[in-house]
Amino acid sequence: MRVALRIEVGSEKGAREGVPALLRLLDEHQVKATFFFSLGPDYSRYPFGDQIPRLVRRHLPAPLISKRCRSNLLAVADAGHDIGIASYTASDWHQDVAFQSADWTYSELAFACEAFTDLFGKAPHCFAALGWQVNPHLFSEEEELGFDFASDVRGQHIFLPESQGVSSNCPQIPTTLPTLDELLAQEGIDEENLHQYLYAACQRIMPNGEVFSLSAEREGIELLEVFERLLVMWKGGQWEIKSLGELYNSIADAPLKRHLVGWGTVYGRAEHIAIQSTRK
Known part of the structure; x- marks a missing residue:
């Protein structure tokens, strides 16, 4: 059995404090993961920063994560982990x-790719x-940017996406x-037994293995x-722990089915999220 690790880094605090801690832990257990970075301005230091209207945020001073946390981010690549982009801001x-135009989406990805290339000396994959x-x-x-893969949705197995008539x-x-x-939102689950509930959720046969996001x-x-504790349980159970890049390479030549992407909810999360839906 195998599980792949998807790690989001979306703030200066995460890059400054969380990344070094995760690198130490992953190195101790000899595990590789895929890190996805937001490299642009970080507004999380402002109270309710995510709720401030975008036009207002643009006028607030905010540090660029790629500049303020350069050494910590470079250390991820130096340690041999898989790296990619999340967003710019x-x-x-x-x-x-969810409501933005093609031009806005292109601009956001273009800024993210430029910041990534400036930092790491290569384009994101x-x-x-x-x-x-x-x-x-x-x-x-x-698809236009030539990414090897993306990890944008919740679902069951690797697939080719289609949404509102747009295929990739x-x-x-x-x-x-x-x-x-999400598990902590359930009654009877706390930080002491949380790892056991997550490990129990892994006891099933999945076509490509499990993907855990943190x-x-x-x-x-x-x-x-x-x-x-989760890493210890996975390794003790003889699980293979991989990066998403390693998982992708293991199925790169396999034919993939096309599935629609829809919106849905999961227990413990208030907002709607993108979910793998029916096969085309």
Whole structure:
């Protein structure tokens, strides 16, 4: 059995505090993951920063994550982990992406790719939508940019996406497992037994294995000990723990089915998220 790790880094705090902690933990257990970075301005230091209207946010001073946390981000690549982009401005993506135009989506990805290339000296090869928030234009841009794969939705297995008439040949590697915060919203689950419930959710046969999503802001800081217990349980159970890149390489030559992408809800999360739907 195998599980792949998808790690979002969407704030300066996550990059400054969570990333080094995660790197130490992953190195200790000899595990590789895929990190997806937001590299633009970070408005999370403002109270309710994600709720401030975008036009107002644009006039607020905010640090560029790629500049303020350069050494921490470069350390991820130096450690041999798979790296890609999430968005350029995390708060804009969370609040606005579902209703945005093709031009806005193109601009957001163009800024993210430019910042990534400036930082790492190469173009990104993969993308993950923060919080599983998407629009149809994203899928066409991912193919246009030549990404190997993307991880934008929740689902069951790797597929080719279609949304509102827009198809893409960029494979989607969906998150298959609940997040730790979603499990914590359930009665009877706390930080002491959380890892056991997540491990129990893995006891099923999945076509491509499981994909577990975590963030530098939560699992890299407050829930780091819980994540470590999970790693211990997976390794003790003889699980293969991989990056998304390694998972993709294992199925790169396999034919993929096309599925619609819809909107749905999961327990423990208030907003609607993108979900793998019916086969075309």
